[in-house]
Amino acid sequence: MSAFFQQLINGLSIGSVYALMAVGYSLVYSIMNFSNFAHGGVIMIGAYIGFFSMTAFKLPFTAAFCFAAFGAGILAVAIERIAYSPLRKRNAPFLYFIISAMGVSIFLENIIIASPIGPTFRTYPRVFSAAPFNIGGVNIGRLDVTMFLISAISLAVLVFIIEKTRTGMGIRASAYSLRASALMGVNTDRIILIVFGMGGFLAGIAGILFGMKYTVYPQIGNITIKSFIAAVFGGLGSLPGAVIGSVLLGIIETFTSGYLSSQFRDLIAFVLLIFILVVRPKGLMGKITEDKA
Amino acid sequence: MDWFYIKGILILSGINLMAVLGLSLLTGFTGLFSFGHAGFMAIGAYVTAMMTIKFHLPFIPSLLIGAMGAALASLFIGRLTLNLKGDYFCIATLGFGEAIRLILDNVQYFGGARGWPGIPMYTNLTNVVILDIIGIAILVNLIRSRHGRNMKAIREEEMASQTIGINVFRYKMIALAISAAFAGVAGGMLGHYLGFLQPKMFQLIKSTELTIIVIFGGLGSISGSVIGALVLTSLPELLRTFAKWRLVVYGVAVVFIMITRPQGLMGGYEITAGNIKKLISRLASFGRPRQQTIGGDKE
Numbered sequence: 117m118s119a120f121f122q123q124l125i126n127g128l129s130i131g132s133v134y135a136l137m138a139v140g141y142s143l144v145y146s147i148m149n150f151s152n153f154a155h156g157g158v159i160m161i162g163a164y165i166g167f168f169s170m171t172a173f174k175l176p177f178t179a180a181f182c183f184a185a186f187g188a189g190i191l192a193v194a195i196e197r198i199a200y201s202p203l204r205k206r207n208a209p210f211l212y213f214i215i216s217a218m219g220v221s222i223f224l225e226n227i228i229i230a231s232p233i234g235p236t237f238r239t240y241p242r243v244f245s246a247a248p249f250n251i252g253g254v255n256i257g258r259l260d261v262t263m264f265l266i267s268a269i270s271l272a273v274l275v276f277i278i279e280k281t282r283t284g285m286g287i288r289a290s291a292y293s294l295r296a297s298a299l300m301g302v303n304t305d306r307i308i309l310i311v312f313g314m315g316g317f318l319a320g321i322a323g324i325l326f327g328m329k330y331t332v333y334p335q336i337g338n339i340t341i342k343s344f345i346a347a348v349f350g351g352l353g354s355l356p357g358a359v360i361g362s363v364l365l366g367i368i369e370t371f372t373s374g375y376l377s378s379q380f381r382d383l384i385a386f387v388l389l390i391f392i393l394v395v396r397p398k399g400l401m402g403k404i405t406e407d408k409a
Numbered sequence: 410m411d412w413f414y415i416k417g418i419l420i421l422s423g424i425n426l427m428a429v430l431g432l433s434l435l436t437g438f439t440g441l442f443s444f445g446h447a448g449f450m451a452i453g454a455y456v457t458a459m460m461t462i463k464f465h466l467p468f469i470p471s472l473l474i475g476a477m478g479a480a481l482a483s484l485f486i487g488r489l490t491l492n493l494k495g496d497y498f499c500i501a502t503l504g505f506g507e508a509i510r511l512i513l514d515n516v517q518y519f520g521g522a523r524g525w526p527g528i529p530m531y532t533n534l535t536n537v538v539i540l541d542i543i544g545i546a547i548l549v550n551l552i553r554s555r556h557g558r559n560m561k562a563i564r565e566e567e568m569a570s571q572t573i574g575i576n577v578f579r580y581k582m583i584a585l586a587i588s589a590a591f592a593g594v595a596g597g598m599l600g601h602y603l604g605f606l607q608p609k610m611f612q613l614i615k616s617t618e619l620t621i622i623v624i625f626g627g628l629g630s631i632s633g634s635v636i637g638a639l640v641l642t643s644l645p646e647l648l649r650t651f652a653k654w655r656l657v658v659y660g661v662a663v664v665f666i667m668i669t670r671p672q673g674l675m676g677g678y679e680i681t682a683g684n685i686k687k688l689i690s691r692l693a694s695f696g697r698p699r700q701q702t703i704g705g706d707k708e
Contacts, residue, residue, distance in 0.1 A: 149496070222614075393504070394501075
């Protein structure tokens with residue numbers, strides 16, 4: 117039984133980091149209706165900023181954390197300006213956005229490989245002691261708890277911004293209809309920048325957490341494909357859906373690798389993706405799907 | 410550069426071209442976007458290799474069986490997901506492609522993730538060129554037929570096509586199956602050119618590469634796809650001297666094309682004798698006000 121709880125807690129901790137990434141995907145999707153495949157690149161850069169602030173510049177964890185989050189946020193905004201906004205001005209079909217995003221992601225991954233940083237795997241310096249908490253026979257790693265708490269707090273702040281502030285109202289209105297909100301006087305250009313900034317900020321946090329849990333390497337961004345599945349699972353464009361989908365996916369993955377075989381972990385995730393799209397394309401909590409299914 | 414090296418690049422371009430032709434039918438002429446064509450290539454590659462190695466069949470029949478295998482898989486996945494629109498179909502194909510790769514990773518009969526060495530090297534420049542020409546001929550004839558026109562109608566306006574009595578779902582299925590068959594042939598040729606297969610060769614990035622080629626060449630243009638496949642397969646090879654930086658340049662180039670010339674190289678035009686004549690006469694009358702072009706920019 118204790119193994120069961122162990123797996124559950126691992127799943128929750130992984131799932132909460134997936135949620136940080138999935139929320140970024142979902143935010144962008146809800147407003148611009150395309151899947152931002154460059155998100156993985158932003159996470160990767162965030163992880164590297166955190167890593168070098170802590171190793172090369174010997175900064176404390178909190179400072180590195182802030183640098184990673186803000187750096188990734190600025191990067192996400194820059195990507196929007198350079199790669200998407202010219203397409204947006206032209207009303208290009210969604211596929212052009214996706215291809216552009218793929219181009220950005222290829223660029224980011226390879227610029228790291230080509231630069232002196234290189235393709236090597238790097239390990240974060242240890243911030244939290246490896247000694248786990250022991251609660252009723254269940255060992256909980258300090259890092260896992262930290263990951264979960266940081267993710268939960270970040271998501272709570274995000275929900276607060278979206279539900280309670282004026283900007284949040286603009287975001288919600290733009291998600292409903294970009295054109296109508298623009299006509300009602302919402303500065304949609306600014307809203308889009310804010311959305312990318314927030315998504316990038318969360319991506320930076322996810323990057324530094326993932327880097328600490330595993331290692332940092334140029335392909336770390338590929339992990340976002342999981343958060344993307346989670347976003348579809350929960351319902352693209354829905355924030356609560358993205359969080360629930362991510363946590364469920366995290367738990368399903370840890371249980372698959374714990375009880376079946378770790379080889380099936382990724383396969384299960386993709387089969388789940390197709391299954392969801394066939395059975396319930398709008399996901400668990402998706403919004404209206406007139407155009408989608 | 411010696412001939413052997415150039416020949417290798419040409420063969421790889423030809424193989425890519427075959428897959429791109431199929432994707433061109435699906436994306437450029439029917440308006441469906443797929444990020445799972447590497448999965449169809451993988452099915453074609455493994456089925457073809459199974460036929461030649463385990464059942465000792467000759468190369469061409471094996472290729473056809475491989476193509477049929479890919480087409481069958483596409484019918485299965487199409488039946489399930491072609492009702493989804495736009496982005497969601499795209500995501501479904503992405504999931505399918507990755508799922509195929511991960512399944513192959515676990516099939517020990519084909520060597521699993523370690524790969525499958527010792528595949529006879531039947532592919533050479535001659536049969537690649539011949540197969541490509543056959544592929545182009547099939548595609549050109551299909552697009553000029555009633556069926557091709559129906560597909561283009563679906564691309565332009567799905568609802569209107571449905572209203573005038575085109576069976577949209579059926580035509581989407583046909584386009585998907587044919588494009589999967591092309592990808593299957595490409596996969597079969599690839600396996601028998603390299604002599605080695607590994608599921609890793611058919612990652613998402615391969616599907617992306619194919620889609621990028623189609624868009625680079627110009628949606629709805631077969632000549633564009635041909636030029637795109639030749640240029641974009643050989644360009645990274647020519648940039649080999651830059652080694653690590655070539656993919657950086659590639660990424661920038663992709664974004665640049667999307668921003669500046671989204672209609673692609675050919676922008677829906679074809680290279681035919683008639684069009685070349687028109688182009689020359691237009692160049693001759695350079696300077697006079699131009700007429701609105703037909704079939705180009707679709708924004």
